[in-house]
Amino acid sequence: MGEWRTMTLQIMVMLLIMVVRVSSEATVKSCETTVESQTFGKCRYFSLLESTLWWTYDTDKNSMDFAFRTKPASKGGWVGWGINPNTTGMVGTQAVIAFQHSNGSMVAMTYNVVKPPNEQEPSALSFPVSIINSTINDGTITIFASLVLPSKKTAVSHTWQVGGEVKGVVPQSHPLAPANLNSFGPLDLLSGVTAPAGPVGAMPPTTKTTPPSTPASSSNSAIHLSLPVLAFSSSLFLCFLLHLR
Known part of the structure; x- marks a missing residue:
């Protein structure tokens, strides 16, 4: 049980690090x-x-x-x-x-x-x-x-x-x-x-100067939104599995 919780926490931390890295890279390169x-x-x-x-x-x-x-x-x-x-x-x-x-x-x-x-x-x-x-x-x-x-x-x-x-x-x-x-x-x-x-x-x-409706800004917005949502959803799913265990 303890090993399962430790592994779950490690996965959650990795997901959060991935989101921070991608968001930071996009900010720097704008x-x-x-x-x-x-x-x-x-x-x-x-x-x-x-x-x-x-x-x-x-x-x-x-x-x-x-x-x-x-x-x-x-x-x-x-x-x-x-x-x-x-x-x-x-x-x-x-x-x-x-x-x-x-x-x-x-x-x-x-x-x-x-x-x-x-x-x-x-x-x-x-x-x-x-x-x-x-x-x-x-x-x-x-x-x-x-x-x-x-x-x-x-x-x-x-x-x-x-x-x-x-x-x-x-x-x-x-x-x-x-x-x-x-x-x-x-x-x-x-x-x-x-x-x-x-x-x-x-x-x-x-x-x-790029309007929000243009493909460039839309795709960037989608990336910024989808990654945090993915990480949050994954975290909830892992917590649910942990509760079942």
């Missing part, structure tokens, strides 16, 4: 719409490369103000985000890449990614980009920029990437880990719907 005193209309967190994208889309000007934040692959490395106006993936991406110069200053430049790795010099993009800035805090780099989209389409293909080395102003090759190879996908600037194209999926994000 994102706020304000970054470094700048507020944007939407934001999305990507588990691939542990990155966050903020943006505000102006329908009248067909423009996009954005911020992108993640850590380089190693100290002295680079981070980048961009839009591929013609296809998906890295080649053809119109990117803004940032890194810390050897003198400690931050550098953010545009790159039309059409050349092989280690050869891509800074270059003009196929659409206007302005107000480029970048910051670094505890090794994490944040890029700020504004761009005018190449067409009236609000659904774009975006790419984000990190690397571990910069020679001069030329970013060197990024790692070939699954997260690096799959860090691209569709992005709807109006709805905020996005998903990586590769097999490694990002966690469905939550933001303050």
